[in-house]
Amino acid sequence: MPRYAQSLAAFTIPGLPEVRPGDDVAALIGDALDAADIQLKPGDVIVVAQKIVSKAEGRYVDLADVQPGAEAEAWAAKTGKDPRLVEAILGETTSVLRWRPNLLVVEHKRGWVMANAGADQSNIEGREGERVLLLPVDPDASAARIRAALEARYGGPYGVLIADSVGRAWRVGTVGLALGAAGVQTVADIRGQLDRQGRELKVSIVGIGDEIAAAANLLIGEAAEGTPVAVVSGLKVLSETQTGADLVRPSSEDLFR
Amino acid sequence: MPRYAQSLAAFTIPGLPEVRPGDDVAALIGDALDAADIQLKPGDVIVVAQKIVSKAEGRYVDLADVQPGAEAEAWAAKTGKDPRLVEAILGETTSVLRWRPNLLVVEHKRGWVMANAGADQSNIEGREGERVLLLPVDPDASAARIRAALEARYGGPYGVLIADSVGRAWRVGTVGLALGAAGVQTVADIRGQLDRQGRELKVSIVGIGDEIAAAANLLIGEAAEGTPVAVVSGLKVLSETQTGADLVRPSSEDLFR
Numbered sequence: 001m002p003r004y005a006q007s008l009a010a011f012t013i014p015g016l017p018e019v020r021p022g023d024d025v026a027a028l029i030g031d032a033l034d035a036a037d038i039q040l041k042p043g044d045v046i047v048v049a050q051k052i053v054s055k056a057e058g059r060y061v062d063l064a065d066v067q068p069g070a071e072a073e074a075w076a077a078k079t080g081k082d083p084r085l086v087e088a089i090l091g092e093t094t095s096v097l098r099w100r101p102n103l104l105v106v107e108h109k110r111g112w113v114m115a116n117a118g119a120d121q122s123n124i125e126g127r128e129g130e131r132v133l134l135l136p137v138d139p140d141a142s143a144a145r146i147r148a149a150l151e152a153r154y155g156g157p158y159g160v161l162i163a164d165s166v167g168r169a170w171r172v173g174t175v176g177l178a179l180g181a182a183g184v185q186t187v188a189d190i191r192g193q194l195d196r197q198g199r200e201l202k203v204s205i206v207g208i209g210d211e212i213a214a215a216a217n218l219l220i221g222e223a224a225e226g227t228p229v230a231v232v233s234g235l236k237v238l239s240e241t242q243t244g245a246d247l248v249r250p251s252s253e254d255l256f257r
Numbered sequence: 258m259p260r261y262a263q264s265l266a267a268f269t270i271p272g273l274p275e276v277r278p279g280d281d282v283a284a285l286i287g288d289a290l291d292a293a294d295i296q297l298k299p300g301d302v303i304v305v306a307q308k309i310v311s312k313a314e315g316r317y318v319d320l321a322d323v324q325p326g327a328e329a330e331a332w333a334a335k336t337g338k339d340p341r342l343v344e345a346i347l348g349e350t351t352s353v354l355r356w357r358p359n360l361l362v363v364e365h366k367r368g369w370v371m372a373n374a375g376a377d378q379s380n381i382e383g384r385e386g387e388r389v390l391l392l393p394v395d396p397d398a399s400a401a402r403i404r405a406a407l408e409a410r411y412g413g414p415y416g417v418l419i420a421d422s423v424g425r426a427w428r429v430g431t432v433g434l435a436l437g438a439a440g441v442q443t444v445a446d447i448r449g450q451l452d453r454q455g456r457e458l459k460v461s462i463v464g465i466g467d468e469i470a471a472a473a474n475l476l477i478g479e480a481a482e483g484t485p486v487a488v489v490s491g492l493k494v495l496s497e498t499q500t501g502a503d504l505v506r507p508s509s510e511d512l513f514r
Contacts, residue, residue: 002295004268005484006476011261038259098512105512113427122461165463169426169513170370172506173444173464175471177428187430190478204379206422207430208475214432215472218465218492219263221447227262235475249429255355255362256426256513 008234012219012227013038019228021058025142026149029229041233045159045184046150047176047216049228050135051120053142053162059134061088061119079104085119088132092117097257108135111248112179114166136162139180140243147182159184159238163213163220169256176217178209178244185209185239187246208237209247265491269476269484270295276485278315282399283406286486298490302416302441303407304433304473306485307392308377310399310419316391318345318376336361342376345389349374354514365392368505369436371423393419396437397500404439416441416495420470420477426513433474435466435501442466442496444503465494466504 013032019025025048033040040046068076068083072090076083080101090096093106097113108117118135136142139162147160162180167173178186186209216230251257270289276282282305290297297303325333325340329347333340337358347353350363354370365374375392393399396419404417419437424430435443443466473487508514 002268003271003293004295005271007266007268008472008475009264009266010472011259011264014260014262036260038261100512111427168464168506170368170506170511171434171464171467172504173462173467175432175464175467205430206474207425207428207432210428210430210432211471211475214468215265215267215475217463218265218468218472247429249425249427254427255357 006234008215008232010215010219010230010232011038012230014227016052016228019052019055021055021060023056024149025053025056026146026153029146030150030153032229038231040150040154040156040158040231042155042157043159043233043236043238045161045212045232045235045237046146047161047163047213047220047230047232048143048146049220049226050118050139050162050164050179051133052228053136053139053146053180054133057136057142059136061132061134063088063130063132075099075104082129085116085121085132088134089117089119092119092134107251110135110139110179110245111251112166112177118164118166135164135179140182140245141180143180143182143244157183157238161186161209161213161216162244163216165217176210176213176215176220178213178247180244181209181242181247183238183240184212184242185237186242186244188237207247209242209244212237263491265472265489267472267476267487267489268295269487271484273309273485276309276312278312278317280313281406282310282313283403283410286403287407287410289486295488297407297411297413297415297488299412299414300416300490300493300495302418302469302489302492302494303403304418304420304470304477304487304489305400305403306477307375307396307419307421307436308390309485310393310396310403310437311390314393314399316393318389318391320345320387320389332356332361339386342373342378342389345391346374346376349376349391364508367392367396367436367502368508369423369434375421375423392421392436397439397502398437400437400439400501414440414495418466418470418473419501420473422474433467433470433472433477435470435504437501438466438499438504440495440497441469441499442494443499443501445494464504466499466501469494 066084068087072087165174323341329344422431
């Protein structure tokens with residue numbers, strides 16, 4: 001028998017349907033778990049792609065309905081983006097941090113620094129380029145609702161993360177990040193623990209919510225074969241108090257603005 | 258029987274000894290795998306904490322031997338850091354990007370943007386504050402050596418990542434990143450694949466090397482109970498051509514310098 005020091009398992013659930021506005025995401029997840037004969041274990045973390053939460057919340061914007069203002073027209077002229085899309089992005093945005101052709105890097109109202117405020121035109125129904133999907137209104141609240149519903153149905157306790165794929169300033173490629181969280185530790189402060197030489201560890205705040213989201217994102221594909229929900233099992237990371245907002249560095253501590 | 262759509266497993270290996278300069282990391286990993294009766298599977302990705310690679314390479318700097326130059330003295334005066342430590346950091350650095358008290362954010366010679374060029378004073382032997390451990394000289398080469406030795410011993414094919422915990426500009430906490438890689442896909446370009454509506458996906462380069470490192474980092478603790486090697490199993494991510502360097506965004510594309 002192999003003897004592992006620690007281990008985790010992650011898996012995706014087959015058979016989730018295309019999500020539509022008004023759908024109950026937790027009910028869809030539960031039905032898919034039951035159909036696939038998958039039983040959640042206490043301590044499991046359910047990682048949900050933000051896109052299906054956003055679709056259930058009906059966060060679509062039809063660009064035909066958007067009247068771009070002067071600021072949107074100005075950024076559109078600079079970047080070459082559709083001014084109506086820019087208007088939709090600015091509506092989600094506190095400030096524009098950087099731009100280049102076809103890209104606006106902004107601070108989202110919830111503090112996330114990301115391209116185009118997370119507004120997405122892929123994997124949504126509608127005529128090419130005429131419809132965008134914004135991020136969920138409050139991913140921590142969405143996570144809390146899904147957690148409560150799954151715990152009511154199966155017992156729990158569980159953690160829930162709402163994850164997105166987000167680009168980085170200095171690294172190539174997107175990685176999974178936890179925008180929302182409920183019931184799960186997102187930031188583990190291991191300062192004060194002793195290292196192997198008995199000295200106090202110094203810089204030791206670990207963004208484990210983002211690491212769990214990244215692990216799940218290895219299975220949550222973005223392409224047609226994708227499945228939007230993964231379960232990460234085997235970690236001891238439940239928390240009653242932490243949220244996705246705890247992963248956002250306050251702008252007062254930001255050295256790169 | 259539960260039916261998962263996709264799944265992965267990750268585990269750490271017990272019983273790895275404290276690593277010393279000159280040690281053969283791949284041999285230590287193999288001996289620990291054998292002792293724990295763990296058999297690698299073809300396609301497994303072995304994630305090795307940079308710190309043990311660095312220790313095996315003897316990348317220690319005794320600060321008593323360091324003579325700080327004028328630039329190091331100037332940054333030390335600004336930041337309040339030990340000028341000898343700053344000298345060691347600058348020796349690894351292309352340019353200093355930002356600073357605040359007790360922190361230098363630099364571009365490491367290999368392109369990584371990180372605090373203090375990754376120089377580390379925790380979990381190393383020696384008098385408090387008098388010795389630092391630099392990052393491995395060439396983590397891609399280290400990964401290739403470990404991969405070759407493990408494949409010679411067990412067959413393979415395997416992927417190997419050299420991982421570190423690195424802070425982010427806009428997020429709280431460190432996450433695992435892949436500094437070095439051999440045999441494994443680090444950057445997956447899924448542009449050109451079709452989404453569920455049959456449209457081409459647009460921004461779809463995924464930093465899967467970093468996501469695998471993050472997943473492994475959930476198990477590779479930094480504190481005393483830590484185990485420095487994890488195996489991630491169940492992914493189809495082998496590649497003969499990609500490396501850790503592929504995850505570094507060229508500074509010409511950096512909007513945040």
